[in-house]
Every structure is written in structure tokens, then in C-alpha cells.
Amino acid sequence: MLIDEIVFKNVNLRLAKFILKKSAENGQKxxxxxxxEKIAAELGTAREVISRILKDFEKENIVTLLRGKIIIKNEEKLKRIAEM
Structure with missing residues (x-):
């Protein structure tokens, strides 16, 4: 169980950083x-893991998920996750 927590925390952090960085780079702040699937490929993990974490972010009102699009609702919370 501890290994799972470490792995998921690491992916949470990497995903939060990825979302912040890519949204700023693409001029789509x-x-x-x-x-x-593309996020998973870039971060070297499974799509299912990314989908699960994004769903958790959505439940926490950090992002809104649309087909092929992620809308950041709470950038401060996302930054806090990225700094863990």
C-alpha cells in the first residue's frame, strides 16, 4: 500500500506540474x-492512472474535464499539489 501511495503522489505532482506548464506554454492559461492518453505518454504512465487522478482533481474542484480539454478552476490548489 505504501508503494502505491508514493507512486500516485509522484504522479499527482508530475501531472499538476505538467498541466500548469503546458497551459502556460500554449498560451491557453x-x-x-x-x-x-497523450498526457500519460508524456509522463510515462498509464492512461487509466491519469484519468483517475484527473477525476480526483475534478472532485476537488481543481479542474473541469471536457472531451480533450482540461480547464483549470483552482490554479492555487494545483500549484500547491505541484510543490508537494
């Missing part, structure tokens, strides 16, 4: 047009 506040949103990002990308699929879960």
Missing part, C-alpha cells in the same frame, strides 16, 4: 487541450 487556464486550460489545456490534450487527451488523457
Amino acid at each position: 487556464g486550460s489545456l487541450e490534450i487527451t488523457h
